[in-house]
Amino acid sequence: MEKVAEGKTKIIYSMPDLEKVTLKFKDDITAFDGKKHDLIKDKGVINAAITTKLFRYLEKEGVSTHLVDLPQPGVMVARNLKMIPLEVVCRNIAAGHILERLPGFKKGDSFPKPIVEFFLKNDSLHDPILNDDHIQVLALANKREIAEMKRLALKTNEFLKPYLLKKEMILADFKLEFGRDSKGKIIVGDELDCDSMRLWDIKTGEILDKDVYRQGAPLEKVTETYLKCYRKIVGGEPK
């Protein structure tokens, strides 16, 4: 297998079947556009397993994802999509960057309806927020594709919120990335795990996601948080 690309948290390898790729989830953890960087034991195995569990669930509910298989811990076989360089964020509860933009809401306030936002994947520009016109002018997606990404983000939210609530977690917000398959269909790609969701323990309010790292907790605490998230979503201990 040949390495075709490497990001902050995953390495992509080509496969003999060109319709597929292998994704190796790394133990690297980063924040603040990659300026903060550490390694968390078993993070790759944990996030690949959580993503697989949630993507399988989404597939059952009719949301297409790139997941094909998880042949070994931390290694996913996925459909080879042409990725769109956008981060599509869906928010149920005010937290994170939206607090700097939206007056009248404080951390923990519920929004009257879920909010979907688009950001350009570009660390040097600090992932700026984009509206539909920006996305079309940059030729990243057309009007129909933008509507489809929004529909799929909201549908994902609709399924995921009650699913995680049953596991005693509140889904404050999450980020999806999309790609096009060989027929041009918009499909959920990338990952959905403790790096890309804000999850709060319903009973204690404890943070169960990457925010513990962003907030500067010791790495042992970050490791414990990822393990807790794994136990709640996947069950058992990572192998």
Ligand code: 5GP
């Ligand atoms: P915020 O815009 O408040 O920073 O993030 C909103 C949601 O999107 C959070 O759940 C956060 O984890 C996720 N998110 C935003 N940017 C990124 C990113 O660059 N990488 C990952 N993995 N998740 C992100």
